[in-house]
Every structure is written in structure tokens, then in C-alpha cells.
Amino acid sequence: MAEFTGNPTYRRKMIPAELGLLTSEDLFHHSFGCAAIGMALVSLDGRFLMVNTTLCNLIGFTDDELVGRHYGEFSYPDDLEIDLQLQKQTLLGDRRSFQLEKRYVHQDGSLIWGILSVSLVRDLEGAPLYFVSQFQDITERKRIEQKLEESRLRYLSLLKHNPDIICTLDETGKLVTINPATRRITGYTKQELIGKTLLPIVMPEQWQQVKNMFFQAQQGLIGHAEIQVIHKQGHLLILEVSVVPMIIHNQASGIYVIAKDITKRKRNEVMIDELHTKNQLILNAVSDGIFGIDEQLGTIFWNEAAKRLTGYTYDEMVGKNPFLILTQACEAEQSMGLTSQLPLYRSMLEGAHDYDSNEIFYKKNGDPFPVEYMSSPIYDHGRIVGVVITFKDIKERQKTEEMLRKSDKLSVVGQIAAGVAHEIRNPLTSLKGFTQFLQSGAVNKKEYYEIMLSELNRIELIITEMLVLAKPQMVNFQPKSLEMILNSVVILLETQANMSNIQFTMGIQEDLARVLCEENQLKQSFINLIKNAMEAMQDGGQIDIVLRAEGSRHVQIVIKDQGEGMPEDVLARLGEPFYTTKDKGTGLGIMITNKIIEDHNGHLLVESKEGEGTVVSVTLPVHQ
Numbered sequence: 137m138a139e140f141t142g143n144p145t146y147r148r149k150m151i152p153a154e155l156g157l158l159t160s161e162d163l164f165h166h167s168f169g170c171a172a173i174g175m176a177l178v179s180l181d182g183r184f185l186m187v188n189t190t191l192c193n194l195i196g197f198t199d200d201e202l203v204g205r206h207y208g209e210f211s212y213p214d215d216l217e218i219d220l221q222l223q224k225q226t227l228l229g230d231r232r233s234f235q236l237e238k239r240y241v242h243q244d245g246s247l248i249w250g251i252l253s254v255s256l257v258r259d260l261e262g263a264p265l266y267f268v269s270q271f272q273d274i275t276e277r278k279r280i281e282q283k284l285e286e287s288r289l290r291y292l293s294l295l296k297h298n299p300d301i302i303c304t305l306d307e308t309g310k311l312v313t314i315n316p317a318t319r320r321i322t323g324y325t326k327q328e329l330i331g332k333t334l335l336p337i338v339m340p341e342q343w344q345q346v347k348n349m350f351f352q353a354q355q356g357l358i359g360h361a362e363i364q365v366i367h368k369q370g371h372l373l374i375l376e377v378s379v380v381p382m383i384i385h386n387q388a389s390g391i392y393v394i395a396k397d398i399t400k401r402k403r404n405e406v407m408i409d410e411l412h413t414k415n416q417l418i419l420n421a422v423s424d425g426i427f428g429i430d431e432q433l434g435t436i437f438w439n440e441a442a443k444r445l446t447g448y449t450y451d452e453m454v455g456k457n458p459f460l461i462l463t464q465a466c467e468a469e470q471s472m473g474l475t476s477q478l479p480l481y482r483s484m485l486e487g488a489h490d491y492d493s494n495e496i497f498y499k500k501n502g503d504p505f506p507v508e509y510m511s512s513p514i515y516d517h518g519r520i521v522g523v524v525i526t527f528k529d530i531k532e533r534q535k536t537e538e539m540l541r542k543s544d545k546l547s548v549v550g551q552i553a554a555g556v557a558h559e560i561r562n563p564l565t566s567l568k569g570f571t572q573f574l575q576s577g578a579v580n581k582k583e584y585y586e587i588m589l590s591e592l593n594r595i596e597l598i599i600t601e602m603l604v605l606a607k608p609q610m611v612n613f614q615p616k617s618l619e620m621i622l623n624s625v626v627i628l629l630e631t632q633a634n635m636s637n638i639q640f641t642m643g644i645q646e647d648l649a650r651v652l653c654e655e656n657q658l659k660q661s662f663i664n665l666i667k668n669a670m671e672a673m674q675d676g677g678q679i680d681i682v683l684r685a686e687g688s689r690h691v692q693i694v695i696k697d698q699g700e701g702m703p704e705d706v707l708a709r710l711g712e713p714f715y716t717t718k719d720k721g722t723g724l725g726i727m728i729t730n731k732i733i734e735d736h737n738g739h740l741l742v743e744s745k746e747g748e749g750t751v752v753s754v755t756l757p758v759h760q
């Protein structure tokens with residue numbers, strides 16, 4: 137009979153009476169077969185000789201499946217090597233027994249963790265017989281241990297990689313742990329911080345606040361505040377700090393301080409505020425109305441001038457489409473696409489910088505006023521997110537222009553009046569002479585009357601032209617023949633030309649289409665141009681006036697003189713109001729002419745060579 141290699145003293149002890157009735161088989165059955173711990177007898181070469189039910193249940197194989205097989209077949213390969221080695225050492229007598237944590241592979245593939253205790257049974261001579269191994273399942277404990285380890289690692293990595301300061305304080309407020317971000321943000325080393333309070337690095341005026349937060353946390357309350365902290369290098373940091381009680385087993389046992397560095401954000405906020413204020417100042421300082429609209433066409437800003445010019449306040453416009461309000465257009469018009477050609481929409485859709493000099497806005501009180509406005513897209517990262525519109529009330533300017541036009545016209549009238557008066561005096565003298573003749577009963581009456589009539593006609597013509605020019609401007613566009621207009625202008629100026637020894641030649645193409653125009657305005661512009669030509673020829677000469685078709689859609693009037701011409705600097709400044717080289721000039725003629733031609737959708741071109749003369753061409757669209 138084999139014996140256990142246990143403590144030999146046990147063998148000498150008496151078997152208690154209650155067990156006396158049991159056979160050794162019963163004993164074995166109870167202590168091995170029914171043991172709550174997995175047990176096996178294992179041959180010296182590692183095969184299972186006998187296994188108990190607990191072990192079978194633990195690793196999911198039946199008695200039959202296990203007995204006769206090597207335990208290595210059921211062990212987790214990583215754990216096998218050490219098991220085999222310990223077994224070998226035991227066999228060699230280096231140790232009497234061994235214990236290790238190992239895993240078996242359950243029949244379903246899962247791993248079963250256990251503590252394996254193995255001892256060697258020898259016969260009386262000490263020759264090894266078999267191993268007795270016990271296997272205690274610790275899978276559940278291992279699982280919990282692993283979970284704990286995982287959560288510990290998670291916590292550590294959270295601390296380590298968190299960009300914010302996370303530190304713990306003990307009940308007296310001294311730092312116990314800090315994470316790497318704490319060092320990075322404050323510039324202090326671990327040694328400089330651990331075991332001290334945070335106060336030395338906080339701005340003194342906030343000490344009380346920090347202390348209060350700490351005391352509150354000790355009462356279990358979480359506190360938040362913006363705290364100014366001094367970096368080791370001396371500069372100021374703004375931290376968004378949370379102080380959180382650390383509750384373990386329902387007891388506050390320390391404090392977490394979590395802090396985010398918001399210095400940059402704060403600085404940006406201040407900068408944005410300043411920028412905003414500056415923008416607002418600029419927006420409100422300019423005299424032009426400025427407003428912005430977003431992609432939904434709602435007002436996003438509205439400056440003081442816009443308010444002054446329209447009477448609407450920002451509050452009244454915010455979120456609304458200012459354009460519909462200012463032009464009194466209705467949504468229907470907009471949705472029908474009638475307004476899609478507006479600069480505003482072109483800026484929004486195509487990114488165009490557009491301009492409109494001919495729009496009417498309505499004030500809050502209903503008064504209309506003429507405006508000129510610019511619209512430009514607002515970009516954000518390359519995308520159009522809105523439109524900004526700058527507008528001007530041009531009523532005053534229009535008035536000034538009108539006044540200038542009138543004043544120039546009056547001066548032209550004044551200048552020609554002298555020539556005209558001279559011219560009228562001649563026929564009047566002859567009329568007077570003939571009347572005296574007739575009075576004295578002279579003969580050849582018919583011939584006299586004819587001459588008198590023609591003189592009277594001439595006077596009438598001149599007077600009519602004078603009246604036409606003196607009439608107030610009424611913008612009334614009508615199709616007119618340019619030939620007729622040019623002829624009447626030439627008649628008006630001829631007398632003065634004669635006095636200056638200037639001849640006109642007229643080259644007029646026949647049957648030209650008519651031009652949609654305001655006759656008086658066109659007359660005035662031709663008078664201005666021809667008078668300039670005359671004034672450039674102090675010694676007299678010839679002025680060629682040509683009227684011809686220019687393509688199928690335009691007509692052109694060319695006035696060519698043989699005058700002194702213009703040097704380049706004069707040519708460059710042509711059209712500037714009040715720019716004149718003449719003693720009695722107004723410097724308004726070209727400007728007004730240009731404006732009139734533009735109003736007629738035409739074009740004025742001046743070419744000149746000093747000492748040779750000037751060619752002025754006016755191109756106008758024909759009336760279709």
C-alpha cells in the first residue's frame with residue numbers, strides 16, 4: 137500500500153472512532169471523489185490516472201476523456217513549460233511538492249485559471265509512485281483582478297494624456313499627485329509642487345476664492361472658477377478650475393483639482409471684442425450707409441449712417457431682407473426672379489463686386505431718395521457667406537450736377553448772346569433802313585419785303601434757339617434726327633464763327649436713323665464741343681463736322697478743328713470740373729458734355745495733338 141509523503145507523525149495518530157467503520161475505499165471516495173476542489177492522480181510520465189468529478193466539471197471533460205491522457209493536452213500552452221519543469225525537479229527530488237498558477241483550456245475553449253498544488257507520492261523505499269495534484273479554480277478572482285488592472289491603467293492613461301491639469305490634494309490642501317499636463321502648463325517640476333499648497337502660484341487677490349472653493353469641496357460641493365495663475369517664467373495664465381471632492385466610501389478623503397488653460401481663448405476673446413468695437417467705430421464713423429446681409433438675406437449689421445439715411449434702426453432690420461424693405465419690392469417679385477439681376481444677388485451668387493448708380497430707396501417715413509450703391513461679397517474660408525452693401529444718398533449730388541449743367545448752359549448762352557446780339561443788330565439795321573425807305577414811299581416794294589422777311593426769319597431762328605436753350609431741362613427722350621440738331625447748332629454758332637474768321641464744313645450722311653434723345657441736351661453738348669474748337673483757333677480756320685453711321689447700331693458725330701491742340705497733361709485732365717486753360721473759361725463744358733452723352737448711352741472720345749488740332753467723336757446708339 138502506498139503512503140503519502142506527508143508529515144509522518146500523522147500516521148501514528150489513532151483513527152477516530154466515528155471513522156472506524158469506514159473502509160479505506162469509503163475514505164478515499166469521500167476525500168478524493170467528493171472533494172470540492174479538483175483533484176487528480178497523475179502518473180510519473182504525466183498521464184491522468186484518476187480524476188475527481190470537480191476537476192471534470194471544472195474543465196468540461198468526462199472522466200473517460202481525461203484518464204490515460206497527458207495533462208499537457210489540457211493545459212494552456214503558455215503555462216505548460218513551467219509545469220513540466222517543476223514536475224521534473226520534484227521527480228529528481230529537488231523539491232517535495234510545488235504550487236503554481238496555471239490555466240487549463242476548457243472543453244468550450246475558455247481558459248480556467250487555478251492554483252495547482254502537486255505533491256509526489258513515494259513508496260516505503262522512497263521510489264516515486266505517482267503525483268497527487270489539486271486544482272483550485274480562481275477564474276473569477278482573476279477576472280476581477282484583470283478588470284481592476286484595466287481600470288487602473290485607464291485611469292493612469294487618462295491622467296497622463298489629459299491636456300488639462302488634473303491633480304489631487306490631501307485634506308490639508310497639499311498636492312499629492314499631479315499629471316504631466318500640470319508640469320507642462322505651469323512650468324513647475326513635480327518636486328516643486330508635491331507636498332505644497334497651490335496658493336503660491338495663484339494671484340494673491342484670488343487666494344481667498346481658492347480657499348473657499350477648497351473648503352466647499354471638503355463639504356462635498358463642486359466648485360468652478362476662473363483663476364489667474366503665475367507660470368514659473370512669470371507670465372500670467374488664466375485657468376478654468378474645477379474643484380471636486382474625492383469621495384471614497386461616502387467620505388471626502390481628498391480633493392481633485394481639474395484645470396483647463398484658457399489663456400489663449402481669453403486673449404482671443406479680448407482681441408475679438410476689441411476688433412468688434414473698432415469695426416463698430418469705423419462702421420459708424422463713415423458717412424455712407426453700410427449694411428451686411430447673410431446667406432438667408434437677413435440683416436447682420438447696419439451702421440449709424442444707414443440709420444440716419446433711412447430712419448430704420450438695426451433692431452428693426454435685423455434678420456430681415458433690407459433690400460426688399462428699402463426698395464419696397466415684394467417677396468413675390470423676388471421669387472419671380474425679377475430682382476435676380478440686382479447687384480446684391482450677383483454678389484451673393486457669383487461673388488461679383490457690383491455697382492448701381494440708379495436706384496431709389498424709401499425711407500421709413502415713405503420718402504424716396506436716389507441712391508448709388510456698391511455690393512461686395514463677404515467671404516469666409518473661400519465661401520460666400522453674405523454681402524456687404526455701401527450706399528449713398530445722391531440727391532444732393534444730382535442737384536449739384538443739375539445746377540452745374542444750368543450754370544454752364546447760362547454761360548454758354550451769355551457768350552453766344554454777344555455774338556447773337558451783334559448778328560441781330562445787322563438785320564435790324566437793314567430792317568430799319570428798309571422801313572424808312574417804305575415810309576418815304578419808295579418803289580420796288582416787293583423786293584424790299586422779301587429781303588426784310590428773310591432778315592426777320594433769321595432773327596426768329598436765332599431767337600428760337602436761344603429760347604430752346606434757356607428752357608428748363610426736362611428729361612424727355614424722343615427720337616430725333618441728328619442732322620436737324622447739328623444744323624440748328626451750326627446756325628446758332630455761325631455768326632460768331634464768321635466774326636472769328638472760322639468756316640464750318642458739314643459732311644452729313646443721308647437717311648440716318650434717328651436717335652432717342654433729349655434734344656436740348658444734345659444741342660448743348662454739340663455747342664460746347666464746337667465752341668471749344670472755335671476757341672482753340674484764335675487765328676481762324678476750318679472746322680469739319682461729320683455725321684455718319686458707325687456700324688448698324690450707332691451714329692457718330694466727328695468735330696475736327698485746326699486749333700492749337702492739347703498737350704498730354706491737359707488731355708489727361710479733360711473732363712475734370714472747373715479745369716480750364718482759358719482766362720474766361722468755366723472748365724465745365726467737357727464734363728457736362730460727357731455726362732449728357734453718357735445719359736444717352738453714348739461715348740465721347742477726344743484725340744488731340746499739340747499744334748495740329750483736335751478731333752472729338754461722339755458715338756450714340758440709334759433708335760431701333
Ligand code: ADP
Binds near residue numbers: 664722726749
Ligand atoms: P472751358 O472751355 O470752359 O475751358 P471745357 O471743359 O470745355 O472748359 O474745356 C476744358 C479745357 O480743355 C479747355 O480749357 C481747353 O484747354 C481744353 N480743350 C477742350 N477742347 C479743346 C479743343 N478742341 N482744342 C484744344 N483744347 C481744348
Ligand code: MG
Binds near residue numbers: 667668724725
Ligand atoms: Mg468749353
